[in-house]
Amino acid sequence: MFFFWGGPFFLLPAYSEDIARGLKDLLPIQKGFGLNIGWISSSEVRERCPGIREDGLLGGMFSPEDGHLSSLKLTGAFHRLAMARGVEFLFKTAVVGFEIDKGKITAVLTDQGKIGCSHVVNAAGAYGKDVSLMVGTDLPVYPDSHEAGVTEPVQRFFLPMLVDIAPDEQSDNYYFYQNAEGQIVFCITPRPQRLGTDRRSTSEFLPMVIPRMLNLYPRLRNLKVRRVWRGLYPMTPDGKPIVGFDREVQGFFHAIGMCGQGLMLGPGLADMIALAIAEGQEDEEVFADLSPYRDFSGEELLK
Template structure:
């Protein structure tokens, strides 16, 4: 078989791999992306509901998502493509003193990075979202510069731009092994060919662990199943993504928003987590989430649900991504464990990966990489996942 030579091979054409290919090709690197699926974004990306925020509690994710937001928000003016971007903001509501304390405490970190987010008391919050249940509402935080976009439209826009810049994509091709010689990566073998490169990026999402094992390595990423749904389209009545972090039987939190095209999307975080890879939708999801939705916003009651689906969150032990060079093998670069936030992290992570490979890391990059290193102890949990 003919052996093709590249500067970088990316395994995975999803929320991270595709924008990484775009950023690397933009740096002049010769890039190949390999994916077993028929087109980009057919793994966890197509299960994403499209929320994009920089208002995290972890400084590394704040920095990465600030850049992602810039890319999403300016895509149509720069490239002339509608990716469904809607700057509706994010709202975290507080109905108990627990949520009030948590959200107010997080404002200190969030504001220190220049994020446009504030606490709003009950009446001010209801001015923004009048349909919230006012009974027991204390207030909440609102970040107007956050928003949403279509994962499908976005991933295809990034794919087309990556191709325009020179990146090559090979679909319906199964990676079989990552070649390692003398302690460093030399390329990838698939069911259709051999490809040489000094750098291989593991951007395989929920499949990151078996891909790492192809190089004789291991990375602590395990899929966690989450279910979502979409309603019929209706006239716009809701601006921001609304997030309720109150725990309830069977769920840790839930969130919903109205797309630019009018549909309402909603998702729940199961508690306890549901580990595995069975992406079949269930009969338990709607009975679990519906009471929470209608309690928080009774106006949603008449909406008809069009469909439900289930996706995989690639989880790490501490709930934060793993981005950095594998300690066991030189040239293997991890961009995995996005914990269900790969869509919003992807463009920012992609540019960081390009700087790691091409050179030019900034002091802010170094701080992000120290926080997300594969060699960390994985202690603790992010306060606002």
């Protein structure tokens, strides 16, 4: 099996009336999209997360059909499956420009040479803006770094992925879950955002996230942290990806700005992009919503 699926289930506990109301107000919208999601009582939260802080607990938003996967194993699996279908990968090869003839893309220029083509998909993630600028299109994607960590493994003691959206002085939400191996994986959204492409781990991360985790879940206190890392969210102003053909350069397709949801959205979007390029079929609603030419003034309701 390439990856594990089926839990953890998102659980957003609420310790203030404001947060509880905000979460409950979102439920009709989420249910409207067919999501199996609901509100559970404080005793059910305690049952699902034995040892969670009890004082002030008002209940939580619970989404019982979520799952998780290993991004490392997933990309390895995609790589193997794509090679079996005849895809060729060129590693350590940087795209440095494109050739355009009469408004049509004709070649990719790399630091290893030129590759002729009729279509290009810009899927450069946090560097998507740099690549789109190579064809003269300026798209609002900016790298925003997030740090994560993983502990030693212990016997399973809770199943949900706990997401605490109450902000403190230095950070917004943070979340953690216990993976299939028993390790706790955790991550936090610092405030202000850490913009840029620096991926070195910082000395700020653990002092920022650990006290918050222990306050919510004191049972974690004897676990040892094994490893930390820092990666990039390719952010957009409205928190939605940028997906669609370039209007000026025929054959050039943008698939960037996946924000903090690229693994969840990637496979579905890739299917739609393949259909759009190979068959000329575009899902009008999705492509209008994610258009590179939208006004970007929307806002995420829940981060």
